[in-house]
Amino acid sequence: MVVPYTKYPPLIPGLGVTYRPILRVRFLHKLFGIRAFALIDSGADNTLLNKDYAKRLGVKWDSSTRIGKTHGIYGGAIPMYLHDIEMEIINYPNSRVQTTVAFVDLPNVDVLLGQIGFFEHYHVKFRHSAGEIDVEIPAQTP
Numbered sequence: 001m002v003v004p005y006t007k008y009p010p011l012i013p014g015l016g017v018t019y020r021p022i023l024r025v026r027f028l029h030k031l032f033g034i035r036a037f038a039l040i041d042s043g044a045d046n047t048l049l050n051k052d053y054a055k056r057l058g059v060k061w062d063s064s065t066r067i068g069k070t071h072g073i074y075g076g077a078i079p080m081y082l083h084d085i086e087m088e089i090i091n092y093p094n095s096r097v098q099t100t101v102a103f104v105d106l107p108n109v110d111v112l113l114g115q116i117g118f119f120e121h122y123h124v125k126f127r128h129s130a131g132e133i134d135v136e137i138p139a140q141t142p
Contacts, residue, residue: 001092005131006037021126021133023113024090027101029057029083035090038111040124040133046070046080046102047087047117050110054103059083061103070104080104087117095137097121 005019021040026033027049034056036049048070054061066082080102088096099117113119125134 001089001135003133003135005128005133019128019131023133023135025111025113026088026090027053027057028086028088028096029059032057036111038113040118040126040135041112041114042119042124042126044112044114045116046082047099047114048080048102048104048106048109048112050107051103051105053111054083057085059085059103062105064103068102070102078104078106087121089122089135092135092137095122 003021003023006022008018008020010016011018022037023040024035025038026035034053036053046068051061061083062081064081064083068080068082069077070080071077082100082102084098084100086096087099087101099121101117123136123138127134
């Protein structure tokens, strides 16, 4: 599935527009499902979702016994609570996977698709000069 980069206005006047690899995904848990625009972040160790998504999925976000810490440009270590949910790429048939995501209490984090939770399930090719990303489902082995 080839997806164009998403164009954003300049964050700093005079620097020009910003292009980001954004993917439309759906997260599912039990009877709940939510859609989101997610940033594909090859530098993120984990797939991170803001805790507000947990509430909308019916997940008590900080109840997990699997707790880790994430470090980023915001400084310090922030607790992350790992949960198993389903994820699929919108408009990509047969893309649904059972995966692990980390819910975090960070107001500036919405959805980051990282190594654990995303890249372990899909092949991703960044083609910045062409203004697109290519996401593929790896062939399943019997």
